[in-house]
Amino acid sequence: MADHYEVLGVSREATPDEIKKAYRRLARELHPDVNPGADASERFKLVTHAYDVLSDPEQRQRYDMGGDGSAFGGGGAGFGGFGDIFETFFGGGGARTGRPRSRRERGQDALVRVTLDLADVVFGTHRDIDVDTAVICDTCQGSCCQPGTQPTTCDICHGSGQVQRTVRSLLGNVVTSQPCTTCQGYGTTIPYPCATCQGQGRVRARRTVSVDIPGGVETGLRLQLPGSGEVGPAGGPNGDLYLEVTVAPDEVFSREGDDLLATLEVSMPDAILGAQTTITSLDGDVDLEVRAGVQSGDVLTIKGRGITPLRGGTRGDLRVGVHVVTPTKLDAKERALIEDFAKKTKAPAPRLSQFHQGMFSKLRDRFRG
Secondary structure (H helix, E strand, O other), rough: HHHHHHHOOOOOOHHHHHHHHHHHHHHHOOOOOOOHHHHHHHHHHHHHHHHHOOHHHHHHHHHHHHOOOOOOOHHHOOOOOOHHHHHHHHHHOOOOOOOOOOOOOOOOOOEEEEEHHHHHHHHEEEEEEEEEEEEEOOOOOOOOOOOOOOEEEEEOOOOOOOEEEEEEEEEEEEEEEHHHHHHHOOOEEEOOEOOOOOOOEEEEEEEEEEEEOOOOOOOOOEEEEEEOOOEHHHHHHOOOOOEEEOEEEEEEOEEEOEEEEEEEEEEHHHHHHOOOEEEOOOOEEEEEEEOOOOOOOEEEEOOOOOOOOOOOOOOOOEEEEEEEEOOOOOOHOOOOOOHHHHHOOOOOOOOOOOOHHHHHHHHHHHHOO
């Protein structure tokens, strides 16, 4: 007699789960309905008997100790339980009767893209968004039937949603259940479908969704609005609505994390002497002091004038990079004043110096974003 382990193609140390998987694979391959022929039929019997022995702990122990394992279906296991055979070949346990399907199903999720200005991101904003989606049918209110009518019990499956058929196999006649093709498994039919929604219980329409968009959002972020998506068939629960955010570029400000970045152009006299100025941020005017001797690449920080974090907390900062503007057109009088200033200050001639990492870091931060 062939070795049961060799028949199933597993080692003698195989776990019960490995034995079960090997049996199912071979049974599907060798079953007479799939692979007719005497050889396949004989192998199928061997595979089934090997599994019958090795799937039962007591029979397997006796077999490993030298027994022949010839007990066919002994020990109460018999083919590993008839449920395994039914599940392997017919997808379900024999003549089981399941519940009929419900016409009410959850609606699909919807995705809408929304474009925001950078100013909307500072504190958040409110939007009314028009969405083309599925809404419940006003005529039938999701019943799918013409007003005054209702679904009727299916004459074929008698409301179970399933029909039974008999399949001949080596085990004899096996009864299986399948969804009823007349009612599509619902157990009922609709003799008079609603004319407005054609029996779907929902129609396409445009509706407005009001949403508060929090501060701190950024391009690519998706906001979930539970229950604001499409209504399901037969008035089933709504899916979710997702808002995908795109933040439009701003002419002045850019973003780095929760900070805002901008460039301030300063004249040479103001850079030398210092100045007071007022700049316009995204949420109002701000007084800014330009200290005397400021250099190009210096960064002036205004605390708390950046973006509100998405998950709450302290606002970011507004960082202003200084750019000293050198005049390119001077009249004779202005040139004479500059020359006189240069003589009096005895400024050194241009020269190379060691690479200044800090200056380039400031410039990089200023133009980032």
